[in-house]
Amino acid sequence: MPTNRRGIRYYGAHWSVLGIAVLAAVLATPFALDALAPKDLEWGRLSDISQTYGAVSVLASAAALVGVALSLAYQARQTRIQNEETHASAHRELVLLSLSDPVYQVCWEPPNTPVTEERWRQLLVANLIVSMWSSDYKLSIMDDRTTLAVLGDYFRGEIGRAYWHNSGPSWHQYFDHSRDARQRRFVSLADEAYNAAAAAGPPILARDYFAPPATPPGR
Known part of the structure; x- marks a missing residue:
């Protein structure tokens, strides 16, 4: 069956890691800015910028969630393919067993x-x-x-x-x-x-x- 299971696993893990990394970066950014900002920084002036950042962070969070969703979809498809292969393999073995000895053919x-x-x-x-x-x-x-x-x-x-x-x-x-x-x-x-x-x-x-x-x- 022409299915690249290794590729599915790779891209699934890739999207999961990327999504978690983006989400963590978004959540950590305000704390990092607060720690690194000069003491005399005008926070009132920065509030307008923070609103823009908030909109960007929402988009970034949404992108991260989309990445996680894609990863779950890939993993679900991989599981379905593996189940199909397991079922087909068991069916094939039973048929081959039946062909090997006529006594088994009446078991169907x-x-x-x-x-x-x-x-x-x-x-x-x-x-x-x-x-x-x-x-x-x-x-x-x-x-x-x-x-x-x-x-x-x-x-x-x-x-x-x-x-x-x-x-x-x-x-x-x-x-x-x-x-x-x-x-x-x-x-x-x-x-x-x-x-x-x-x-x-x-x-x-x-x-x-x-x-x-x-x-x-x-x-």
Whole structure:
């Protein structure tokens, strides 16, 4: 996943330190002026300047708070990305475990459509692929146009189309009432791409994906 987590941590810490430093400087300035000012300084004349300083200090304080807010936003995004990666990793390990031994495949929910054991293994891998694109869309790595293009191309194939025919209803069951608007939107885009692919004609069969090996000369 193309996410620069180190950069997020750096900029988050940078904004936090900068915001705290600016705020501390603003708060300390009046005391520093009082300590350093000459004894005969006309404080009455300085009051007009202090009013201007007060306005500037408010702006500086606001800028510091904005910096802290930006830092918190960066950190929240980092946490969300890490949670997504942890979830995806756990899902991938479970699928790989299921593929390693057929006895584990019945530990998942039964297929929505009758399929062979071989097709079920193919659908498990297809689930990993579509879930990867779902995660990319949730993190705004892919926009609507890119998602439609990727899914539209995927559903041209037999396995991809069989996957959504079997598992699309489950995606709707899980996410139609979810508070995650981008997850709901991804399911809608997948439906749109699937329907467009189906309207365009039959899928490309798995056996037709690759050309047969070339026959060596003289045979």
